Amino acid sequence: MTGLVAMVGQKRRRSRKPALMGSHQRCWLWGRHVVLETLRAGRWPIVELRIDRTLGSVIADEVAALAAEKHVPVIAETSARLAQLCGAGDHQGLIAKMRPYPFWDLGDLLASDPPPTSLVMLDRIQDPYNFGAVVRAAEVLGMDGVIIGERGQSDVNSLAARSSAGAVNVLPIARVPDLADAARLLRDTGLRVLATDSSADTPIDHCDLTHPTVFVIGNEHDGVSESVAAVCDARVKIPQSGQVESLNAAVAAGILCYELRRQRGRSESVGGKM
């Protein structure tokens, strides 16, 4: 599948410079809300902002003030030039040239204080909308982080950032070279790693999720890969009662994380993390 790179803000027209994502060094983030939120969060480094020179002064002043505070240069452009740069028409007058997304190191994530007790591992979620929606659900439902692999996985790009409603700026996301190795490390660290599999025998509400838990959610085409599932503690399913056999990845993530919260809410004291 070559669509992943093509869906990112790649230049459509020829240019003397090499395409931005070609080197995977930088990409464009577009859309007023997600750009401002990313700028405010200050986690994902921004090289420069380009703003539509005809934008109203209220917004332009807000952008200028925030950019000055964060030491990010702002360049005024025509709206058409913005569309040309980011490769999308729905930029709402504000785009940002991004440095690579600052993924967490898994070891650092596991060593953080307090240590993570609820994680989501994604095994090749290719669609940036699904990826972003999973991150959003995980963040809202209080999970401690998301782990992704390097191959066959959507990058954190503009579409994923927008679909995450900014959660990529808040929730730790770790990227690892090999998911099976990472699953082994998680087990060795004392987390229970659960592979979701529609043909599993154990329904999720029959699992004790009050232990530190990792949910592994697989590619929608072929599920969790066998090499990863083989090192998991158990295979679990969301019980199906209708005729369609699988759920959207973000919906599945939402149901799993909600069940975990529900179980822990029951065992936590009132006024706890919930």
Next chain:
Amino acid sequence: MSVLHLRNPHSVLAAISTRPQDVLSVRANPQIGEPAWREVLAAAADAGIRVQSRAVQHRHSKQKSAGDGRQGAGEADVKPRSDVPLEELFASVTDHGLWLAFDHLQDPHNVGAIFRTAAFFGVRGIVMTKDRSAPLTATVYDIASGGIEFVPFSVLPNLSRALKVAKDAGLWVLGTSEHAEQDVAAVPRDRPWLLVLGNEQKGLRQLTTKNCDETCRLSPRGSITSLNVSVAAGILIATLTAEPA
């Protein structure tokens, strides 16, 4: 009647298995070797549907792929599924079960994902409004991944009337609000529910909320508005269709 060009092999397979007469033709490139499309080709041949084994040139190649990036190996021309009258949608109401109503849901991704979830959990029917709602386009069918074929639906001009008909048929109307007192897990399971799902930005309209018999929320409070509508709907549907503890 317009024809939909479906590109997700799972939405095509579901249409072939439920209403083969509406599947006009299937085109797929057998060289791609995509197992799901091979299954489509076999099912279509069995059902006597016109099959063309050749490379597919998508009419709208710039249109973004719906769902999970599986599209591209094939395409099928399928007539839209017909909606059913409201009375028929509620004809099978018994002492339990779940129906859904969309209160101006506008994002085709959400509508498709909710149909898929509804079909996964055996939701009995869906009520949608004609105006200010996402129409059931090919994108919605493909995101639903077959879900539209398994859940009957009614398309109506007016949601308030639908809620009244539902109540007359014996359904209880359940709204969602982050201000609700009871968590969805506390909603009694001894009766049939019509769950109303609100618009992406505005939630339920006031008029709709007034028509609800009860409202519920997710915990933590506030998550129902900060979650994507289709994810929140998934949690609500999963909870309301689970076997009571």
